[in-house]
Every structure is written in C-alpha cells, then in structure tokens.
Amino acid sequence: MNEILGIVLAAIISWFNFVLIDTWMGLPESPGVKGAEVIGRSVQKRGGDLAGGFFQGNIVCSPDASAGTLLASIACYAIGMPEGGLIAAVLVYFGNRICADPGYAGTIGALSITVIIYLTSFVGFKPEFFIVGMVLAILTIQGLYHTGASRLLGKLAKKMGRYTKIS
Amino acid sequence: MIIHANVFSYLIALAAALILSLVLRLPLLPDKPMRTSWTISAVFPTAVLSIGFYAMVSELGYQGYIVALTTGIITALFAKFILEKIVPIPEGDESHE
Numbered sequence: 001m002n003e004i005l006g007i008v009l010a011a012i013i014s015w016f017n018f019v020l021i022d023t024w025m026g027l028p029e030s031p032g033v034k035g036a037e038v039i040g041r042s043v044q045k046r047g048g049d050l051a052g053g054f055f056q057g058n059i060v061c062s063p064d065a066s067a068g069t070l071l072a073s074i075a076c077y078a079i080g081m082p083e084g085g086l087i088a089a090v091l092v093y094f095g096n097r098i099c100a101d102p103g104y105a106g107t108i109g110a111l112s113i114t115v116i117i118y119l120t121s122f123v124g125f126k127p128e129f130f131i132v133g134m135v136l137a138i139l140t141i142q143g144l145y146h147t148g149a150s151r152l153l154g155k156l157a158k159k160m161g162r163y164t165k166i167s
Numbered sequence: 168m169i170i171h172a173n174v175f176s177y178l179i180a181l182a183a184a185l186i187l188s189l190v191l192r193l194p195l196l197p198d199k200p201m202r203t204s205w206t207i208s209a210v211f212p213t214a215v216l217s218i219g220f221y222a223m224v225s226e227l228g229y230q231g232y233i234v235a236l237t238t239g240i241i242t243a244l245f246a247k248f249i250l251e252k253i254v255p256i257p258e259g260d261e262s263h264e
Contacts, residue, residue: 083226086218087222087223087226090223093212094254100257102197102202102205103211103212
C-alpha cells in the first residue's frame with residue numbers, strides 16, 4: 001500500500017478508535033484530576049465546550065485510549081503481533097492507575113488497536129502507519145485549535161450520552 | 168501479518184487467571200457503572216494482565232503451556248493480594264466512585 005495513503009487512513013482509523021473509546025468511557029463527563037479541570041475551564045473560557053475541555057484535560061493528565069493506541073502501535077512495530085499490543089495494554093493499565101484513573105479506556109484502546117492493526121495488515125497496513133497516524137490524530141485534538149476541537153468533542157459526547165453534568 | 172504466537176498458551180494463561188481469581192473470590196466484573204469502578208475483578212484487570220504478562224515472559228524466551236499456566240496463577244495471586252498495594256485507589260476517590 002502507498003505509504004501516504006496508508007498513513008492518512010491509519011490516522012482516520014486511530015482518531016475514531018481513541019475518540020469513541022474515550023468518550024464511551026466517560027472522559028467528557030468529569031475531570032479525573034485537578035489538572036484536567038483546569039484545562040477544561042480554560043478551554044471553556046476561550047469559547048470552547050466544557051465537556052470537550054474535560055476530554056482534552058483528561059487525555060493530557062492520564063494515558064487514556066489515545067496513549068493506548070499510540071503505545072500499542074509502537075509496541076506492535078517494535079516487538080511484534082500480538083505480544084507488543086498485549087504488553088502495551090499492561091503498561092498503559094499501570095500508567096493509568098498511577099495517574100488516578102481506573103484504566104478502562106487506555107487498556108481497551110491498546111487492545112482494540114492491536115486487533116485493528118492485525119485485521120488491517122491483510123490489506124497492506126503496517127504498524128508504523130498507525131504510529132504516524134496516531135500522532136496526526138492527536139494533533140487534531142490537542143495541537144491545532146483547542147476550542148473548535150472541544151466543541152466537536154462536546155457534540156460527540158452529547159450524542160453518546162456522556163456530556164458533563166458539571167456547569 | 169502472521170501471528171506467530173501460540174494462541175493456546177494465551178488461552179491457558181487467561182483461563183488459569185480467570186478461574187483462580189474467581190476461586191480467590193474476586194468479582195467476575197467490576198461494579199456498575201463499570202467505567203468509574205475501581206474494583207479489581209476477574210475479567211478486568213486480571214484477565215488482561217495475565218495475557219500481557221504471558222506476552223512479556225514469552226518475549227523473554229520462556230514459552231510453553233506450563234509457563235502460561237504459571238503466569239495465569241501468579242497473575243491471579245498478584246491481582247488479589249498485591250495490585251492494590253502497588254497502585255492504590257487515589258485518596259478522595261473512594262467516595263467519588
């Protein structure tokens with residue numbers, strides 16, 4: 001498969017993998033730690049959405065599905081399939097627990113991207129596509145335009161019934 | 168991509184961890200709502216840890232059904248007796264959860 005096309009498609013797959021799992025696991029509902037609340041409020045002050053801000057704060061403050069997706073891709077590339085993904089899931093779980101997070105989102109994200117990497121390998125995707133793809137996916141949430149990204153995340157949280165009750 | 172791992176070894180590690188953790192009276196699933204539960208249960212994280220730990224020892228060169236069985240047993244004991252001491256529930260979260 002063409003590398004550029006592979007990276008773009010991997011970025012889209014990674015984006016949906018981590019955003020859907022993180023939203024499903026309730027990242028927009030409440031800040032897990034004080035830092036996530038500070039980020040959420042700051043995003044809201046700048047015209048963003050509070051639930052989306054909490055989502056952004058939570059993924060900064062603990063390794064959730066975003067980190068799980070990235071680490072599992074790196075581990076699959078470095079160690080192999082499926083050992084890399086399984087080892088990444090364990091490491092993400094401990095990272096989560098250290099960061100005051102029960103660990104569901106990160107672990108599920110690592111395991112799901114391992115399955116995705118395995119399945120997409122049959123159509124020519126390589127784990128390295130997902131490493132670059134995930135970096136690009138996280139850039140769209142954390143690096144380009146915070147307020148716009150938070151509004152999109154807030155809308156998604158509303159649709160999935162995970163919008164914050166905190167005002 | 169070809170999976171070169173022995174799937175049966177992973178299943179043995181998983182089954183051993185699940186069965187022993189249930190024998191050790193860990194709940195099968197976390198409390199509801201699961202996404203905010205800190206309960207250590209048989210399925211999460213014990214089962215996930217068992218296959219992850221087996222992947223680690225397998226990559227270190229120790230493979231086979233006996234190793235898988237031992238990993239599963241040790242993981243269940245680890246989840247029951249040691250895990251909460253290493254990564255405790257953060258203070259103030261007991262009431263919140």
